[in-house]
Amino acid sequence: MIITVIAFLFVLGVLVIVHELGHLLAAKKLGIKIETFSVGFGPRITGIRRGDTDYILSLIPLGGFVKLSQEPPKKEFYPNSPHFFERPPLDKIIVALSGPLMNFFFALIILSCIYVIGVKVPIFMDKPPAVGWVNPDSLAQHAGLHIGDEITAVNEIPIYTWEELMNTIPLYANKPIELKLIRGQQSITKTLLVGSQGETGFFPAEIVKIGNVKKSSPAEVAGLQAGDIIKTVNLQPILTWNQFLYILSKEDTKTLLLDVVRGEKILSIKVKPEVDRNANRKYIGISYQPEEKIKRYSLFSAIKQGLLKTKEIITLSLKILWKLITLDLSIKTLGGPVLIAQVSGESAKSGLIPLLSFLAFLSIQLGLFNLLPFIPIVDGGQISFYLFEMIRKRPISIVTFERISKAGWAAMIVLILIVTYNDIIRIL
DSSP: OHHHHHHHHHHHHHHHHHHHHHHHHHHHHHTOOEEEEEEEEEEEEEEEEETTEEEEEEEEEEEEEEEEOOOOOOSSOOTTOSSGGGSOHHHHHHHHHHHHHHHHHHHHHHHHHHHHHOEEEEGGGGSOOBOOEEOTTSHHHHHTOOTTOEEEEETTEEOOSHHHHHHHGGGGTTSEEEEEEEETTEEEEEEEEOOTTSOOSEEOOOOOBEEEEOTTSHHHHHTOOTTOEEEEETTEEOOOHHHHHHHHHSTTOOOEEEEEEETTEEEEEEEOOEEETTTTEEEOSEEEOOOEEEEOOOHHHHHHHHHHHHHHHHHHHHHHHHHHHTTSSOGGGOOOHHHHHHHHHHHHHHOHHHHHHHHHHHHHHHHHHTTOTTOTTSHHHHHHHHHHHHHHTSOOOHHHHHHHHHHHHHHHHHHHHHHHHHHHHHHO
């Protein structure tokens, strides 16, 4: 419990400081007077004054703010005014945008550092990209790829490892690509349409080892154990984890006969899958433990990987946001402070890298959330006001601004209550 609380305060404190520091630096650069820089809300606990700015720590550690000098706006803009509301819209947009941008930049720094320190990667990543298995219902199957094909180029770009291949193919989502292959003694070319998520339907060969077995699951009841290596399913050799999932998902799969290696023994175990009603899929209650190694990157390569990872997280987050907006995803999936605290604690217990990874992920989420244009009190909502000012060529009245801000705070409180309720339901 103590570790969870400390980790939560650390994660939240760092993210608040980073975000508000973006606003602070931009405002200082533009010559706008800063009255208060606060970590937390509510009553002041302690602080220090430097120049015109009061740097404080407040009682409620669920955010923070930068209070800029805010004289009521006149009927026109003053480019050199020390007061925020009197500044031209572009200056206001720069200050508002700097917080989220600092979150993205901070995440990039953390992720780059993680790649320099070293990350766990599947062993196959440094091996030549030979096809280990082809999904029978996939784009790769339609393209004519076979098990054993070794990919040597994508659209004339030479490819030497699985890592290079997996970084290259997603760049061509929804587009056809030309693959150069070595099949036996032949060099051939195939055209493959890449899916919208970068999926292809072919996978590397792997040892399929069981990581965890869920309590009271069909796998545990049948006698499967963590560390078991799955060699065959229903007498069919298992070449990848994805192949195992494919067999499990087939409608005619009623029972699985698994041959597994446990130590020096080979055991035959029958498992009857059950249906997960929430996910609408069959399961037996096991997770996959890939063969991994620690890989360290040079600084340049680490920054490149950090950029790719940042882009991946942003893209995935925007897709989830769109599903929430279009009601394809339930608002019950959202988490709040309690969930953040739980994950912070679990990450801290798992080690430095998991904690830093979670910090980077959350920093990106904070940046994206603050860019939402339809919540008046976050940076995106503020930017919407300033764009409107830019169009009408005069400031919004302070009365109008305060009314919209109050509505924004009411919406924010409702959102906090919803996500906190979701957190409590998860615990119960």
